[in-house]
Amino acid sequence: MTNSVQSSDQLPEVSVIVVSFNTREMTLDCLRSIAEQTKSAHEVLLIDNASGDGTAAAVAAEFPGVRLMAEAENHGFARANNLAAKGARGEYILLLNPDTVVLDGAIDQLLAFAKREPQAKIWGGRTLYGDGSLNPTSCWGKMTLWSVFCTTTGLSSILQQSRLFNPEGYGNWQRDSARAVDIVTGAFLLMKRDLWNHLGGFDLSYVMYGEEADLCLRACAIGARPMITPEATIIHYVGASQQLRGSKLVMLLKAKIRLIRDHFPGWQKPPAMWMFRLWPLMRLWGTKARARLKGSSATRQDNILKLKEVWSRRAEWWNGWADI
Known part of the structure; x- marks a missing residue:
């Protein structure tokens, strides 16, 4: 049973925004997990970036309650989220990748965490690979002169478990405790809609990558202190491969x-x-x-x-x- 909001007169607590592109089966699995694992009043806005694999039609057939935007062009990640967010009605906005699966009421848990830690203003959870091992990319430390030095010299790769020499990756921290971070990844990022609107959403200068880092750093500049919690855990498949492209x-x-x-x-x-x-x-x-x-x-x-x-x-x- 789910408290997904369908009527226009009942406002959802959280608007879940999913941007898809040629990920039909993963997107359907993601939407099923939202419906099965979320009791909080919510709406799902899915913007499909002109997928050629039938994603939009499949979503429309299986999830008529999803607010579907089937686009004729690929807007990219940042612009698509900005477009979808304009129609969001929830007090909170949750950015969720289509290649994710919500586990154990993760969205409800993240909302509860946000209410316990309102000063953070941006909240995230813990992500796992498909095999259940830790996917550490749910959050990052910000770039600094020291971290750039460690990255360029290879120290951050050689000494990955070191908090000192791998500051952007937070060293050996297993994401198993609630703590403040600099950047919450856009694959599973919660914030109040008012703050999103105040920041103007994503900066479209970041055509690909870096959007959430810029968003979080701009939020930090006006007082946000992002946090993540292991109580909100999802599967995030992308990132398991280390092959360069x-x-x-x-x-x-x-x-x-x-x-x-x-x-x-x-x-x-x-x-x-x-x-x-x-x-x-x-x-x-x-x-x-x-x-x-x-x-x-x-x-x-x-x-x-x-x-x-x-x-x-x-x-x-x-x-x-x-x-x-």
Whole structure:
């Protein structure tokens, strides 16, 4: 039984926004888990970015109560969420990826946590891979001059369990305690609709990646202190593979450079940007060195080719995403 809100005169407590693109079966599983695991009064707004796999038709057939926006073009993640949020009626907005499964009343648990910790203003939970192991990407520490140094030199990869040398990944913390974080990932992010509107939603300059980092940092600048809780746990499938993809890495670099431009203190921007620009080259050299020492596996050779591609395309990401 679910308290999903259908009528226009009854307002939901939370508006769950899902953005889909060619993920029909995962999206349907996600929507089923919301319906099965959520007792709080809620509405689901699903915006489909012109999927070619029949996602919109399948959702309309199985979930007539979902507020479906079947778009004729792919708006991307940030713009699609902004469009959907304009129609949200809940006191809270929950961003939820389509490749997730809600476990054990996670949305209800996250709402309860938000009410216990209202000063946080942004809330997230714990994410697991499909096999039940920890997916640590539910939250991140913000980029700093020190973290950029650790990333560029490889210290954050070599010493992943160290809070000192892997500050953005929070070291060995298993996401098994409630605590303040800098950034809650947009795969499972709750905030009040009033705050979302005050911030103007996602900055569309972040065409891909970095949107939630920018959103959280802008919220922190006006007093938010984001938190996550292990009581709200979901499965989030994406991220299990460590294989590099050239175009994805190019977009990620553009987002990171943009975050440095937007959020670092003035005097720190030049050294941070120059250090971070060297990261793909340093990783390329490191991967080549490991190949010489440990043998040239197919994965290492593939990563070397991808990193060479990324470095050859540095003019694309050198200055980050442009203003829109």
